Amino acid sequence: MELRHIRYFIATAEELSFRRAAERTNVTQPSLSEQIRQLEGEIGVRLLERDTHRVSLTAAGRNFLESSRRVLREVEDGTRIARRIA
Amino acid sequence: MELRHIRYFIATAEELSFRRAAERTNVTQPSLSEQIRQLEGEIGVRLLERDTHRVSLTAAGRNFLESSRRVLREVEDGTRIARRIA
């Protein structure tokens, strides 16, 4: 897993759309889809439901979204603090 | 920044040796060195001191190490919990 997967997942979970998430993250829809597929494959859990006409979060996905936000926040905080110390 | 950078940095900070950190993360020493260089470049801060014969952490590096551990811990916890929910 890389931060890329987490960034794309957050975008998709917030947009509830692969196409809009792809726009927002500046990649094409197939590239983003593939990365989400990889993420679900590695965790072994379906995070997004797209059986029907709309994308929605699974229960596991809702939880992973919160965790993902904490991860990115920690990365940003860690970076900012390192800069401030130096 | 990707989790790869954070994983390599933790290994190097703990081993205080590029060679041993490379072994531990299963990459070659030049590859690991380059990724650490990228990480420091992106943050804009020196995290490791290698002017002298030994590697040591800067003040910013010590802080970033703690943050890095929290990041990896959150990724692991998030993954485990997602699996448990599903």
Place this chain on the structure above:
DNA sequence: TAAAAATACTCCATAGGTATTTTAT
């Protein structure tokens, strides 16, 4: 039909490797 996600490729940027040099003791 129309709109969005999935599939099937192609390409190329870069992570990682090998070989070597530099540096410090």
Place this chain on the structure above:
DNA sequence: ATAAAATACCTATGGAGTATTTTTA
């Protein structure tokens, strides 16, 4: 002399793109 990190260069994996198909409202 020795050991470790840096530098130079090469290779090839996989992230990202284009084109197309599938799906479903």
